[in-house]
Amino acid sequence: MLTDKLAELKFELAETFVQREAEITAVLSGLLSGEPVILVGEVGTAKTALIERLAKMIDARYFYYLLTRFTEPDELLGTLDINALREGKYVRRTEGKLPQAEIVFLDEIFKASSAIRNILLDIILNKRIFSDGVYIQLPMLALYTASNEISTDIEDMAFYDRLTIRCFVKSVSEDSWEELIEKGILLDGGLETPILLSVEDVKELQRIVNERFKNITRNTTLIRKYIEALAVLRQRGVRISDRRKIKVLKTASAISVVYGEENVSLDSLAEALKFTAVHDEDELKKVDQVILELGLSSFYQHVQKIQVMTAELQNALNASIAGGMEELKMLSAVYKRASTVMAEIPQNPRLIPYTRQLRQAISRAKDILEKKKAELFGE
Numbered sequence: 001m002l003t004d005k006l007a008e009l010k011f012e013l014a015e016t017f018v019q020r021e022a023e024i025t026a027v028l029s030g031l032l033s034g035e036p037v038i039l040v041g042e043v044g045t046a047k048t049a050l051i052e053r054l055a056k057m058i059d060a061r062y063f064y065y066l067l068t069r070f071t072e073p074d075e076l077l078g079t080l081d082i083n084a085l086r087e088g089k090y091v092r093r094t095e096g097k098l099p100q101a102e103i104v105f106l107d108e109i110f111k112a113s114s115a116i117r118n119i120l121l122d123i124i125l126n127k128r129i130f131s132d133g134v135y136i137q138l139p140m141l142a143l144y145t146a147s148n149e150i151s152t153d154i155e156d157m158a159f160y161d162r163l164t165i166r167c168f169v170k171s172v173s174e175d176s177w178e179e180l181i182e183k184g185i186l187l188d189g190g191l192e193t194p195i196l197l198s199v200e201d202v203k204e205l206q207r208i209v210n211e212r213f214k215n216i217t218r219n220t221t222l223i224r225k226y227i228e229a230l231a232v233l234r235q236r237g238v239r240i241s242d243r244r245k246i247k248v249l250k251t252a253s254a255i256s257v258v259y260g261e262e263n264v265s266l267d268s269l270a271e272a273l274k275f276t277a278v279h280d281e282d283e284l285k286k287v288d289q290v291i292l293e294l295g296l297s298s299f300y301q302h303v304q305k306i307q308v309m310t311a312e313l314q315n316a317l318n319a320s321i322a323g324g325m326e327e328l329k330m331l332s333a334v335y336k337r338a339s340t341v342m343a344e345i346p347q348n349p350r351l352i353p354y355t356r357q358l359r360q361a362i363s364r365a366k367d368i369l370e371k372k373k374a375e376l377f378g379e
Contacts, residue, residue: 002197002201002204002205002208003257003260005196005197005201006028006197006205006257006258006260007260008196009028009054009057009058009196009197010024010025010028010258012057012194012196013027013050013053013054013057014352015183016053016183016186016187016191017046017049017050017053017183018172018176018179018180018183019170019172019173019176019353019356020046020050021349021352021353022167022353023039023047023050023167023169024050025255025258025271025275026039026165026166026167026275027039027050027051027054027144027167028054028254028258029165029251029254029255029258029272029275030142030143030144030164030165030254031054031141031142031202031205032202032205032206032209032254032257032258033164033165033206033209033213033250033251033253033254034127034141034142034206035164035165035247035250035251035254036124036142036143036144036145036162036163036164036165037142037143037144037145037163037164037165037166037167038109038144038145038146038147038160038163038165038166038167039144039145039146039147039167039169040146040147040148040149040150040166040167040168040169041146041148041168041169041170042148042169042170042171043148044171045169045170045171045172047107047146047169048064048105048107048146049187051064051103051105051144052064052105053187053193054103055102055103056193056195057193057194057195057196057197058103058195058196058197058198058199058201058202059195059198059199060101060102060103060141060199060202061100061101061102061103061139062101062102062103062104062105063096063097063098063100063101063103063104063105064104064105064106064107065098065105065106065107066107066108067106067107067108067109067111067112067116068108068111069111069112069113070113071111071112071113071116072115073115073116073119074092076097076098076106076116076119077092077094077097077098077099077119077129078092078093078094078095078097078099079092079093080092080093081093084132089132090131090132090133091131091132092131098123098138098140099129099136099138100139101139101140102139102140102141102142102199103140103141103142103144104140104142104143104144105144105145105146106120106143106144106145106146107145107146108146108147108148109145109146109147109163110147110149110150110151110153110156114155117159120159121159121162123138123140123143124143124162124163125162127140141199141202141203141206145163150279150280161241161243161244162243164244164247164250164251164276165251165275165276166275166276166278166279167275168280168281168284173357175357175360175361175364176356176360205257208257209250209253209254209257210253212253212256212257212263212264213249213250213253216249216252216253216264219263219264222264222265222266222269225266225269225294225296226248226249226269228294229273229290229291229294229296230245232290232293232294233273233277233286233287233290236286236289236290237286238277238278238279238283238286238287239279240277244276244277247276248269248272248273248276248277249264249269249272251272251275251276252264252268252269252271252272253268255268255271255272255275256268259349259350265298266296266297266298267297267298267299267350269296270291270296270297270300271350273287273290273291273296274287274288274291292304299346299348299350299351302345302346302348302351302354303351303354305341305345306341306345306351306354306355306357306358307354309337309338309341309358310338310354310357310358310361312334312337312338313334313335313338313358313361313362313365314361316330316331316334316335316365317331317361317364317365317368319331320368328369328372331365331368331369332369334365335362335365335366335369338358338361338362338365339362341358342355342358342359342362
């Protein structure tokens with residue numbers, strides 16, 4: 001089944017890229033919905049590597065370009081065919097350029113000139129370019145962009161609003177550096193890339209997403225919850241354009257397919273809000289709070305419990321490093337509570353980023369306790 005292939009692709013990406021579950025969901029949601037994605041984050045956080053590997057895993061024609069303010073449209077679309085121009089035809093040579101690509105990744109998107117962005121607006125909205133007096137439809141399945149920061153230029157706001165799915169990328173946390181190094185060496189050393197989906201498979205998945213999106217209003221409970229969330233978010237100062245209000249639901253439809261759901265769940269809606277309704281990371285915190293307050297997600301109560309327990313265990317670990325017997329006893333008590341919480345957490349793929357942090361803290365606590373025990377009792 002296609003959903004099984006998609007699940008395998010998602011798993012392979014998660015196994016390759018450390019602490020990138022949210023980014024993978026965002027990227028796959030963009031692929032299945034056909035909506036543009038922007039990855040906002042620090043330099044060197046595997047944004048390019050993630051998109052490149054995805055393109056290889058579906059054997060898609062791939063086009064990457066690092067934009068600057070000096071980038072010319074010809075560099076993306078191809079140069080004019082001189083022979084055709086002599087005959088009065090305005091035709092571009094598009095071999096190896098954006099018009100022939102199925103997966104497109106444009107880095108440093110806000111550094112593009114006005115000319116480039118005007119062309120990209122039509123590509124984003126209609127997936128077409130103008131050539132020799134007619135519009136030509138592009139085979140592009142997905143458009144990915146990246147930037148180290150969000151532009152504050154007022155002229156960029158309309159363009160940024162059209163980048164539907166937004167994901168904020170952080171560096172891998174210190175407790176996963178060893179795993180990062182191991183997997184990074186494998187990837188940099190030429191890790192074999194399995195082809196798990198075809199371009200035709202992706203088109204069929206996009207058709208499924210589009211059908212689910214067209215029928216989403218039949219889920220009256222979900223729509224009522226969504227409208228309630230929009231009202232609360234507006235009260236909290238989160239402004240969502242009318243265009244994006246619709247795009248949230250399309251993204252939710254894609255996310256539901258990414259997770260193998262039969263229909264769009266409140267969980268998928270909650271994730272879509274986090275990817276599509278936010279302008280920046282500050283608004284992401286507000287959206288998280290609204291999701292929790294309105295009960296939009298079945299797993300958010302567990303997220304809160306995990307985060308509280310992880311912070312408590314981390315504090316106990318820090319205190320035990322230079323502390324004495326009392327601090328060690330406190331660490332032991334918190335370790336036992338954390339282990340109990342971990343055992344009670346349901347198996348849910350959406351909880352993986354949170355449970356991983358708690359598991360790592362539990363593992364560190366266990367190592368320290370066993371080491372101290374051996375030092376004290378000679379075991």
